[in-house]
Amino acid sequence: MHTLRAERLTKRYRRRAALVDCDLAVPSGHIVGLVGPNGAGKSTLLQLACGLIAPTSGTLEVLGARPAAGAAHLGRVGFVAQDTPVYPSFSVADHLRMGAWLNPAWDAALAERRIAEVGLDPAQKAGRLSGGQRAQLALTIAAAKRPELLIFDEPAAALDPLARDAFLRSLVGFVGELGASAVLSSHLLGDVEQVCDYLIVLGAGRVQVAGPVRQLLADHRYTTLEQLVLAYMSGAVAR
């Protein structure tokens, strides 16, 4: 099965093209890094994958089905949006109760264990959490749905290096525990290098390159993911 499968996927906002004729076939079981310059189309691709917006033309399948194709499919995908939004006046425990109420497959034990492990106080109002704590809460809620795919839009951009490292470790831990796949967009190439084993580089709304990181590095003269991405972003590699 494929995590993402796109054929000639195109998304226009009025006359502005955000994605043009994108083809992708990402096998499941990977942690996918989605990178590219500002305005490349990363958030657009993730929003399409979550079913928040619809393609203008072409097709996109997520876990073998149209994005957000019914309640069952919604439960198979967990989404952590940019800035990890939470409800400020709700406590951490309220968030877990709401998660349980909204998600039939909610894993209360996993959620409570994780909240304790990362040292969150269940009584604390979410509006008073630090950026790192909020990110851990949003990640826990997404993971306690026990999804097959976790999608993150720049989840750790605002966190300090320690909080980011803790967040990324949690992310990898959840993916392993759930046997899930993940897709995360980031400008932080070190983060992508740390956790991702599959890479998609978008540029000007098109897929510049996509494939397993090891294979891409072996196919090129670059030794690090950062060198490879910068080469594609600067146009030094012809498609």
Ligand SMILES: Nc1ncnc2c1ncn2[C@@H]1O[C@H](COP(=O)(O)OP(=O)(O)OP(=O)(O)O)[C@@H](O)[C@H]1O
């Ligand atoms: N709601 C919208 N209405 C109009 N244009 C939009 C909208 N959302 C995105 N765009 C445009 O689509 C293009 C791709 O934007 P998108 O946010 O997907 O890029 P991105 O790679 O996530 O960028 P960044 O790294 O800056 O977050 C940009 O030209 C952007 O201006």
